[in-house]
Amino acid sequence: MTQPQQHPIFSQIDDVKNAVAEVLAQAKKLGATSAEAAMSSTSGLSVSTRMGEVETIEFNQDGGLGISVYVGNHKGSASTADLSPKALRSVVEKAIDIAKFTSDDPCNGVADEALLEMSPPGLDLFHPWEVSPDEAIEQCIAAEKAALDYDPRIVNSDGASLSSHQGIRVYGNSHGLIAGFPRTRHSLSTMVIGKEAEQMQRDSAFTLSRVHTELKSANAVGLEAAQSTLAKLGSQKLSTRKVPVIFRADIANSLFGHLVSAIGGGALYRKSSFLMDSLDTQIFNTCVNIEEKPHLLQGLASSPFDSEGVKTIDREIITDGVLNTYLLASYAARRMNMQATGHAGGIHNWLVKPTHDDLSALLATMGTGLLVTELMGQGVNTVTGDYSRGAAGFWVENGVIQYPVSEITIAGNLKDMFANIEGLGGDIECRGAVQTGSVLLNSMQIAGE
Amino acid sequence: MSNVEQNLLTNSQLTREQLTQTLDYIHQHKVNYADLYFQSSHHETWVLEDGIVKDGSYNIERGVGVRAVSGEKTGFSYSDAINIEALNKAAEAARSIAQTGESHKVQVFSDVSAPIQFQPAQPITSMADADKVSLLREMEQCIRDLAPEAQQVVSSLSAVYEEVLIAASDGTFATDIRPLIRLNCSVLLEKNGRRERGSAGGGARLDYGYFKELVDGEPRWMQFAKEAVRQAQINLEAIDAPAGTMPVVLGSGWPGVLLHEAVGHGLEGDFNRKGASAFSGRIGEQVASSLCTVVDDGTLANRRGSLNIDDEGTPAAYNVLIENGILKGYMQDKQNASLMGVAPTGNARRESYAHLPMPRMTNTYMLAGEHTQEEIIRSVDKGIFANNFGGGQVDITSGKFVFSASEAYLIENGKITQPIKGATLIGNGPEVMKKVSMVGNDLSLDRGVGVCGKDGQSVPVGVGQPSLKIDELTVGGTA
Numbered sequence: 014m015t016q017p018q019q020h021p022i023f024s025q026i027d028d029v030k031n032a033v034a035e036v037l038a039q040a041k042k043l044g045a046t047s048a049e050a051a052m053s054s055t056s057g058l059s060v061s062t063r064m065g066e067v068e069t070i071e072f073n074q075d076g077g078l079g080i081s082v083y084v085g086n087h088k089g090s091a092s093t094a095d096l097s098p099k100a101l102r103s104v105v106e107k108a109i110d111i112a113k114f115t116s117d118d119p120c121n122g123v124a125d126e127a128l129l130e131m132s133p134p135g136l137d138l139f140h141p142w143e144v145s146p147d148e149a150i151e152q153c154i155a156a157e158k159a160a161l162d163y164d165p166r167i168v169n170s171d172g173a174s175l176s177s178h179q180g181i182r183v184y185g186n187s188h189g190l191i192a193g194f195p196r197t198r199h200s201l202s203t204m205v206i207g208k209e210a211e212q213m214q215r216d217s218a219f220t221l222s223r224v225h226t227e228l229k230s231a232n233a234v235g236l237e238a239a240q241s242t243l244a245k246l247g248s249q250k251l252s253t254r255k256v257p258v259i260f261r262a263d264i265a266n267s268l269f270g271h272l273v274s275a276i277g278g279g280a281l282y283r284k285s286s287f288l289m290d291s292l293d294t295q296i297f298n299t300c301v302n303i304e305e306k307p308h309l310l311q312g313l314a315s316s317p318f319d320s321e322g323v324k325t326i327d328r329e330i331i332t333d334g335v336l337n338t339y340l341l342a343s344y345a346a347r348r349m350n351m352q353a354t355g356h357a358g359g360i361h362n363w364l365v366k367p368t369h370d371d372l373s374a375l376l377a378t379m380g381t382g383l384l385v386t387e388l389m390g391q392g393v394n395t396v397t398g399d400y401s402r403g404a405a406g407f408w409v410e411n412g413v414i415q416y417p418v419s420e421i422t423i424a425g426n427l428k429d430m431f432a433n434i435e436g437l438g439g440d441i442e443c444r445g446a447v448q449t450g451s452v453l454l455n456s457m458q459i460a461g462e
Numbered sequence: 463m464s465n466v467e468q469n470l471l472t473n474s475q476l477t478r479e480q481l482t483q484t485l486d487y488i489h490q491h492k493v494n495y496a497d498l499y500f501q502s503s504h505h506e507t508w509v510l511e512d513g514i515v516k517d518g519s520y521n522i523e524r525g526v527g528v529r530a531v532s533g534e535k536t537g538f539s540y541s542d543a544i545n546i547e548a549l550n551k552a553a554e555a556a557r558s559i560a561q562t563g564e565s566h567k568v569q570v571f572s573d574v575s576a577p578i579q580f581q582p583a584q585p586i587t588s589m590a591d592a593d594k595v596s597l598l599r600e601m602e603q604c605i606r607d608l609a610p611e612a613q614q615v616v617s618s619l620s621a622v623y624e625e626v627l628i629a630a631s632d633g634t635f636a637t638d639i640r641p642l643i644r645l646n647c648s649v650l651l652e653k654n655g656r657r658e659r660g661s662a663g664g665g666a667r668l669d670y671g672y673f674k675e676l677v678d679g680e681p682r683w684m685q686f687a688k689e690a691v692r693q694a695q696i697n698l699e700a701i702d703a704p705a706g707t708m709p710v711v712l713g714s715g716w717p718g719v720l721l722h723e724a725v726g727h728g729l730e731g732d733f734n735r736k737g738a739s740a741f742s743g744r745i746g747e748q749v750a751s752s753l754c755t756v757v758d759d760g761t762l763a764n765r766r767g768s769l770n771i772d773d774e775g776t777p778a779a780y781n782v783l784i785e786n787g788i789l790k791g792y793m794q795d796k797q798n799a800s801l802m803g804v805a806p807t808g809n810a811r812r813e814s815y816a817h818l819p820m821p822r823m824t825n826t827y828m829l830a831g832e833h834t835q836e837e838i839i840r841s842v843d844k845g846i847f848a849n850n851f852g853g854g855q856v857d858i859t860s861g862k863f864v865f866s867a868s869e870a871y872l873i874e875n876g877k878i879t880q881p882i883k884g885a886t887l888i889g890n891g892p893e894v895m896k897k898v899s900m901v902g903n904d905l906s907l908d909r910g911v912g913v914c915g916k917d918g919q920s921v922p923v924g925v926g927q928p929s930l931k932i933d934e935l936t937v938g939g940t941a
Contacts, residue, residue, distance in 0.1 A: 068534060070537050390854060390888075420888055
């Protein structure tokens, strides 16, 4: 096996760094007073099977370069998926051209030099997997078969898929920063269809990691998909009512995703957030604590610097319900007379602290109410916090699941929902940028029959 | 030779003969079908935010996708370089889906000639950059004149110019030029400490001149500006939406997102071949009330969802999906059509050369009925009227779908009374379609803003419908 440091991807990174440096130099030559560019390249394999047969084999090879130039305070951007020298030259020219028509905006510009990460630490994000199409097909078939064989009510399959990708990301700007790192991402998933009486239901399961040996077994993925699908069979509507609700861990991250949008600089400087002027105020119940750890080794949302090259650091986002920081990229920070926080391009591993051991403990605390396991639609208004989404899950009495429910909505306002969080489970979902357990809210409006 | 062929092949030192050789090479394995999809696309966006031309951006994409199909199996590879080496390398990867062996011969190319649904415009150069910025400034000024209290105004203008060339082993040789433009604006109003946003926009497969055309005596961009302000003003007055199951009247046009979610996706050929859809195996059955005739129509002139040819070179078509409530057919690409023993319907679409084609919608709408909107509303004792929507989503297996109203009103005793806040509506596709009890005579299409996502691929689509009444639908309010 090749030692990671000798892997050919490291010399590829050097080549890409040179290309980025060249693009920046060219921007300067054409009149840019400052510039920044990012280049990425991903390659890999995606395989899918269905009913025990291979369905698709895709060989992926994607790349692109994006550049922003600043001529004084005028900004122009251009990007290309074609990485030929000719295309690279033409995007620089195009960006310079565009800057002739954009406004003189003093908030424009690359990130402040003092905030940049000039010597990024390695975060162990690169674990290549030389998986052959045949091995990948075998894994997919095994996952799907485990699901199909689990119960006769599993009657059909939407298939299984495995993907393994490796890529690099290089960022450079006219302060002299040029940095890049490699990363990998591997996943296996399957979705099956169950039928009982006249009702058909589907559900899926997946495993995802930067390290392929950390993936769950094909068998485990298949069993989980089968069990989730069977659990949904026989689902019924609920009557319209107001009850406590638990967001199960695998969908609870969406609640914190709405927080990310609402405290992001883009929404704030545009006065388009229900959390305007909320810094250092109580926005959650006191049981909520969230910290951000951008440098977790092998973390799915780990990054040494953000998409503007700003150093990422550990932060307390929420302490005892109080908001400690906004999430600011340079432009928004300057608009708000604040400092960039290293969140250009998103967040980096939020860890939500549990108050309960696991989901059972949370169900026991809730007693009677709704366990939501699926959300549908985009009915969330970040300006007002109004929330109304389709939902499915389970009706719970005395802490015990009674029967599956579907075709209902849950609604409220995010401000109230955040304040009404009464418990957080230890059943942490680790497959996303927000790592949280299930979340208990003391009351939401259910609409149904 | 077309300009597209010149740009995508000749300028890359490729000839038709070489494409035939590449297809022959793929057909040395047991494949039924193979195609090469060349694409070049240019995309620009201009954004004006509170008087500041904040950013302009320009994106270039160019590449070729190579696909080999063997029964239900597909091998796929692509390259962002267009040259013979890249093409051969992709062909080698794609054909690995099947073993070496006999397969039928590659057919001699025959140029597809399809009726033109839109002209080969180049929108990006159709207006000077300075004029694009002026258009956005005029639009913002119009909004500020209408609503001096506006807290924030954002407008954006974008265009795509795309060339495609398709060469397939069934002899298909087709080229197309696909323009697409879009203009959008949004305004944030504040009143008594309450903030609400309104937005509006539109687009078409035309050049930028479309936005300056006069409609009812005023330029189209001005209609968008007025509409955005109107939406925001209504939202400021909205009370909490009701929660529960009740009659719902939908307005004409964009509320047709109902059809896209409740029936459209469920009628895509791939899901039905696999038996995964709530509509699988139900052709000839009553799946909607007899008032409903639903079509998918790629042939409407200049529409956002329209196509001259689909991404396999099949000419766009007018396909009846549901006629008087009876399920007539599915939307197909070549692979699924062949596996189901039917003809392709012109619905094969892909986001780009780097994505596999699938059966997708074009413009999906319901034909007009007899009633006026006023008659429909008058028939409702207590319910809601929803006139504008955000997005939607469907689980094609269970049939459950949602779509989120962004402008809606209470109906009390046959009259529209108060505006209500946005709420998600949820139902089961086949059940809801049977509850359509009145259909209006006011069929219209959306303004050209739809984007449909499937398997991570986005394509532009259109929707439309007349006003209609659903006897029972669950409304996800809070009151």
